[in-house]
Structure formats: structure tokens, C-alpha cells
Amino acid sequence: MSTEAHTPRSVLITGGNRGIGLAIAKAFAANGDKVAVTYRTPTDLPEGILGVQADVTDEGSIDRAFSEVEAAHGPIEVLVANAGITKDTLLLRMSEDDFTSVLDTNLTGAFRVIKRASKGMIRLRKGRVILISSVSGLYGAPGQINYSASKAGLVGLARSFTRELGGRGITANVVAPGFIKTDMTAELPEETQKDYLSRVPAGRFAEPEEVADVVRWIASDEAGYISGAVIPVDGGLGMGH
Numbered sequence: 001m002s003t004e005a006h007t008p009r010s011v012l013i014t015g016g017n018r019g020i021g022l023a024i025a026k027a028f029a030a031n032g033d034k035v036a037v038t039y040r041t042p043t044d045l046p047e048g049i050l051g052v053q054a055d056v057t058d059e060g061s062i063d064r065a066f067s068e069v070e071a072a073h074g075p076i077e078v079l080v081a082n083a084g085i086t087k088d089t090l091l092l093r094m095s096e097d098d099f100t101s102v103l104d105t106n107l108t109g110a111f112r113v114i115k116r117a118s119k120g121m122i123r124l125r126k127g128r129v130i131l132i133s134s135v136s137g138l139y140g141a142p143g144q145i146n147y148s149a150s151k152a153g154l155v156g157l158a159r160s161f162t163r164e165l166g167g168r169g170i171t172a173n174v175v176a177p178g179f180i181k182t183d184m185t186a187e188l189p190e191e192t193q194k195d196y197l198s199r200v201p202a203g204r205f206a207e208p209e210e211v212a213d214v215v216r217w218i219a220s221d222e223a224g225y226i227s228g229a230v231i232p233v234d235g236g237l238g239m240g241h
């Protein structure tokens with residue numbers, strides 16, 4: 001991983017006040033970049049990270065948050081669409097609202113933020129978009145029809161985006177984590193956690209920093225010719241998918 005000095009970039013991570021998003025924010029800040037995160041719930045952030053309030057289901061709040069970051073740090077050059085939710089239950093018990101609300105946050109939310117970010121990136125003639133998907137998106141997971149559909153959708157989004165904007169110095173990639181130790185997975189029943197663990201070839205769950213380092217690398221100069229790719233960070237859980 002390159003630790004060479006570089007011109008600080010304006011980086012924005014959605015849902016960066018905790019979990020994987022916060023680890024990603026810290027990784028870019030350690031790299032010398034100008035880092036902003038969106039939050040819904042006000043949280044104490046580490047020094048040097050700018051917090052802006054936004055709900056990715058609300059286009060107006062996204063626009064306001066982007067304008068705030070642009071005023072403080074300049075046009076956004078690296079966007080990490082990380083905000084996500086689960087509403088797990090089996091198909092027959094899943095309401096239409098359980099389905100559409102997860103899609104609205106995880107997939108349409110990513111659409112809203114990449115659309116807003118792309119305007120500045122086109123003007124800059126460079127940019128990096130990283131979409132945080134999940135092993136569930138391609139491997140599937142019982143009880144996650146809504147979540148898996150939303151995370152699979154991010155692959156199509158990144159690939160169409162790459163075909164539209166790849167010629168303008170902008171890349172878009174998908175990072176697909178497996179089981180990472182955050183609030184999201186802490187909520188899962190112990191039995192479900194044991195079942196996942198038994199299927200992870202690495203024999204352990206990962207820390208958020210292990211995802212963050214890969215995201216930072218995908219946004220580095222070294223990874224400039226990677227676009228439309230799906231990069232798993234899952235200890236081998238989703239191999240081949």
C-alpha cells in the first residue's frame with residue numbers, strides 16, 4: 001500500500017459516523033486527505049473529520065451536505081457510498097415496506113449520492129466512486145432477500161456508471177465485505193453468527209479496518225485502471241460469486 005505523500009483530496013463517506021464507514025474515514029484521514037462523513041445521528045467524530053448531516057433517502061439533505069463539504073474541502077474527488085441498513089426476515093414474513101425501505105437506503109441512496117457527486121467529478125475530470133456492497137449480494141443469504149437484492153444492484157450501478165463515465169478519468173468499484181464486527185452484525189442471533197463463522201474459510205470475522213484499507217487502496221493512484229470490479233473482503237466466504 002502506498003504511503004507516499006500526495007495532494008490531499010476531498011473525500012466523502014456516507015454513514016461514516018460509526019462501523020465500517022468510520023474506519024474508512026480514519027484510513028483516508030491517516031493518508032492526509034480532507035475527509036467528511038455524513039451522519040443521521042449526531043456523534044462525536046475524531047478530530048479532523050468533518051461531519052455533515054444527511055439522510056440518503058432524502059435528495060435535498062444530500063445536496064445540502066455535499067454543498068457544505070464542497071465549501072469546506074473543495075469538490076468531492078472520492079465518494080464512498082457506505083450507508084446501509086438491514087431488515088432481515090424470511091420472504092413469507094417480509095412486508096413490501098421491509099423490501100422497499102432497504103432498497104431505498106442501500107441502492108437508491110447510492111444512486112442519489114453518485115448522481116450528486118458525478119457533477120463535480122466530470123468538471124474535475126477525475127474521481128473515485130466506491131460502493132459498499134456485501135457478500136450477500138452475489139452469494140445470497142436466507143432472510144435477506146431485500147438486502148441481497150439491494151447489494152447486487154450496486155454491481156449493475158457501478159458497471160453502468162463505469163461505461164458512462166469511465167472515459168472522464170472516473171472509476172467506480174464495488175467492495176463486498178463478508179462478516180465484519182460492527183453494530184450491524186452484533187445484532188444477529190448467536191446461532192446465526194456461529195453458522196456464518198463455520199462457513200468462513202479464514203475461520204474468523206474481520207475488523208472494519210480490514211475493509212477500510214482495501215477501500216483506501218482502490219481510491220489510490222495504484223488502482224487507477226480498476227473499474228467496474230467487485231472486490232471481496234470476506235475471508236473466502238463468497239468465493240466464486
Ligand code: NDP
Nearest residue numbers: 015019020040041055056082083084134177179180182184
Ligand atoms: P452500521 O449499522 O454499524 O452503520 C451503518 C451506517 O449507515 C451508520 O452510519 C448509519 O447512520 C448509516 N445509515 C443508515 N441508514 C442511513 C440513511 N438512510 N442515511 C444516511 N446514513 C444512513 O453498519 P456497518 O458499518 O456494519 O455497515 C456499513 C456498510 O457495510 C453497510 O452498507 C453494510 O450493508 C455493509 N456491510 C456490512 C457488513 C458487516 O458485516 N458489518 C458486511 C457486508 C456489508 P446512523 O448512525 O445515523 O444510523
